[in-house]
Amino acid sequence: MTFSKKDIQYILTIALSALVYAFGIESFVSSGNLFPGGFAGISRLVVMLVERHLGFVIPFGVIYWVMNFTVVLFIWNRIGHKFVLYSVLWFSLSSLFSIIINVPIVTQDMLLIAVFGGLINGFSIGLALRSNASSGGTDFIAIDLSVRLKRPTWNYLLGLNAFVLVLAGLAFGWDKALYSIIFQYVSTQVVNTMHQRYKITRIQVITDHADKVCEAVFNTVRHG
Template sequence: MKISKFKEYIVITLGIALVAFAIEYFQAPNNIAAGGVTGIAIILNAVIPSLSIGIVSLVLNVLLFIVAIIFIDGKFGVKTIYASVGLSLIIWVIEEFLKPVAITNDLMMATIFGALISAFGMAIVFNENASTGGTDILAKMLNIFFHIDIGKAILAVDFLITLVSALVFGVDVALYSMLSIILLGIIIDRVIEGFNVCKSIFIVSKKSEEISRYIIDTLDRGCTFLKGVGAYTGKESDILYAVLSRNQFIKLKKYIKEVDPEAFITVGEVHEVLGEGFNDIK
């Protein structure tokens, strides 16, 4: 159990490191304030250069956590606190010791690659049931006090940050910031879907009992027998249903080819699986 937890935090650390890299080498040097606490920190750093983006992010996150505890009874998992504080600290370390400069000064390239790297890192964090905190808390407050949907509230907060960005950096840069926010939302969803894609399989075979034992004993997955009747033959048959990872499906297909080459198999992709052996239902 302890080893599993340690791996989770290693993965989260990798995720926030990618986000920090995107911020310090693509977004901040080009004044792209792509929403969130770090977007606010980038704007404040531009107005007062002596303010470190990492330190400002840390202070804002702590203040937001306190506000959430006072006003909305905020309960944050250890992972979320670790991710939000860890991101701020990594940004500070990069600024303090590596003196980052922009990898590219082309605003379009910085927007695209910054969003790609940041989205991949955030997807890794979200996939471990954590988040980087920040303006999600402000969105939650808008939801509670003004009854605005969470999704719309997040967009409203990010839009407000972009509006301030336009006043500080100009409309052109602010539009790139808005593009970055849009790309982040799209890419994060796609990456998380990619992490969680599984194969949904229906099998009709004369060796269904043997195949089910292979799924249970060798692949360590559950499966279900469904009763079916052949439309042409009128005979009853067992239909085996299972949900497997890509690697497990490859092994199963190889096994079925050996025991029953005449088996009939249909395969589909599912992007979220909840329940025993997969993600918990939350």
């Protein structure tokens, strides 16, 4: 596997994105006890449940990295390797930065935390996506299932996020869950604005080699 100047640019952007993401997690998400989507939300839920019931703190970055890397072990041979490596770099740096950086609490206002935390979160993920990376975790699962089942599976992720928010609401109060919905909505809108690849486009291809065409399209755009 060779790396071009564009790859170096991608790697630097991924590092910046990971730093911005970690800042958002530590300065907004953690201070507001919010629950982002995907593995980040599950990791936050585990951190808070362990602290409440067992009396000690597991760093968010540790749980987040372990969950993501576990998925990588299962999907490594089924998704483009460079895409996976970039994503591993992103969530590894994000996890590391969230552990080592010490940032002040910007505000105690929950609405500001949800809105600006969502802006920062969406901006960081948008940067990663522009650099041919993703936040890993549930993105990997959705892509893998889409290929294996030959149908979109992103709605399953919405169901998972909803389930996490219900658990968070039951355990820590519905105000946290509702503010988390605002956070996730703002973040999603920023990602959609920054990353046009997720705009729906339909093309029709007539070929005698459907499997090869599907494989080539997926390896290029990461969509089935």
